[in-house]
Amino acid sequence: MVERLINVRETDIYVKINGDTSLPVLVFLHGFTGSVETWSEVVQIFESKFKIIRIDLTGHGKSSIPKNEQRYTMEEQVEDLEAVFNELGLTEFVLIGYSMGGRIALAYTVKYSERVLSLILESASPGLRTKQERSERRLADKALAERLTSDGLLKFVDFWENIPLFKSQKLLSTKKQKAIREERLRQSTIGLSNSLIGIGTGSQPSYWESLQTVQIPVFLITGEIDKKFVLIAREMEKTFPIVKHTTIKSAGHAIHVEKPTLFATMIEEHITELKK
16 A cells, blocks of 8 residues: 655645556545545455555545635646646546545546546536526535534534435444544544535536536446435436446445445446456
8 A cells, every 4th residue: 555645736635545556547536524534445345456546635634725715626626636647647547436526526537538447426416507506505505614614623523424415324333433423523624614615516517518528438326315316317327428327225325335345346347347
C-alpha cells in the first residue's frame, strides 16, 4: 500500500494506492462526509485482483481544506482529478463513484471520457433538471452549511447519521456503525460546509443532457430501500447509450458499506464482461 499527498493546482490531494501496477486500475471516489477509508472492505476483497486508487476529494479526509467555497465547485474538482491522473501517469481506468463522488465521476467522464474504460455509479445522480430545483436546493444546502458551522461537527454528525437516507445503516453491526461515525467525525467543519455550498446538488451543473454523449459502458448500482435513487437510475438508464442497472435487495444508499462482498462481486463481474 502506498500513500501520497499530490500537489496539483495549488492544492494537496491525498491518494491511497493498493495493488500491483500491472493489474487493471480501479479509481474510487467517496461520498459526502466520507474518505478513502469508506472503501476499505471492498479493497480487502479485491486484494491481488486489481490496482486500487482511492482519492480523498477536496475538503475531505487528508486532502486540502480550502477556505474559498469556489475551490469546491464541480469544474474545479474535475480539473483536480485530471491533474492527479496525469501525475500518476494513468491512461485508462474504471472510475467508480458513490453519491457525491458519483456526481463528480460522471462530470469527469463527460469531459475526459478517453481515459475511462467504464463508469460505475453507486447511488448517484446527474444533478437536478431545472433552474428552479437547483435554486431551491442551493438555499437548502446553504442553510445546512450554516447549521453545520454554528452547531459544530459533532451535532451535525448526530443529525446526518439519522437522516432517512441512512436508515438502513442502523441494521449494521455496532462495530461498523461506529467506524462510519468515526470517519465522519474526522472531517473538517470548513471542508464539509464548503462542500455543501460549492459542490452540492444545487450548485453543480445538470448533466442530464450530457448522458447521451457518454459512449463507454456504464454500470448503475442502487439499493432497493433507496427508492429515490432507484428511480433516478431508471431515468438515467433510458439515456446512456451503453448501460446496465442493478438494484440490490435489502440495501440502502451505501451498498459498498452495507453489502461490501456483493458490491465487490458485481464490480468484478462487470470488469470481466468488459474484457470479452
